[in-house]
């Protein structure tokens with residue numbers, strides 16, 4: 001018997017339907033959020049401090065589960081998945097944080113290689129890939145430096161390389177340029193843009209930086225007290 005096989009190629013990479021989130025407090029921190037991000041899209045997420053940006057991103061990288069509504073990643077409804085399937089989805093997601101979260105006793109090379117080492121790969125198999133990625137972020141000369149010897153912008157670029165080593169389909173960045181100067185911020189956003197254009201990686205970045213948002217002309221989601229509001233001023237193509 002021929003089984004019907006639906007074509008999922010047009011599934012959004014990220015889809016949130018009626019998603020709400022409440023911590024152990026009385027009120028919703030996120031309320032009835034509806035989002036669809038196409039594969040290969042580049043989206044900014046903005047809003048005042050406390051509006052719920054980090055909480056929304058945590059839902060997307062599966063660090064939290066919604067109190068109501070459903071989240072689909074790559075066409076799969078995450079609330080229905082078993083632990084193994086969730087791990088497989090997590091491997092398709094790269095995350096970059098404002099505070100880098102590098103291991104201080106490891107070199108730049110070792111930090112980037114860590115996800116592969118943990119997955120049981122041998123250095124001979126991944127060495128070239130890790131070096132190429134560190135070169136791409138402009139750190140080809142700093143492979144053996146440890147985080148305390150690197151500037152904030154250099155540490156963030158190591159963190160970006162680490163988030164990309166598994167070739168994620170979705171890259172989530174939470175205020176990735178909050179701890180670097182404006183020139184470095186622009187450089188980092190250009191790396192994200194190049195990644196999006198060259199590899200079609202779906203990217204969502206939370207940022208307060210309106211200069212960057214204006215300059216990059218990508219669609220903007222804006223949160224206000226946990227509610228998504230239209231952002232006519234910054235809506236790009």
Ligand SMILES: Nc1ncnc2c1ncn2[C@@H]1O[C@H](COP(=O)(O)OP(=O)(O)OP(=O)(O)O)[C@@H](O)[C@H]1O
Pocket residue numbers: 023024025029047048049050051052053054055056
């Ligand atoms: N673990 C938690 N337990 C209870 N409340 C929380 C928790 N994490 C965040 N909150 C609350 O949820 C709301 C949204 O916080 P969130 O960190 O998502 O906002 P944000 O927009 O990312 O803010 P910022 O720009 O300052 O990082 C805030 O009122 C915050 O105090």
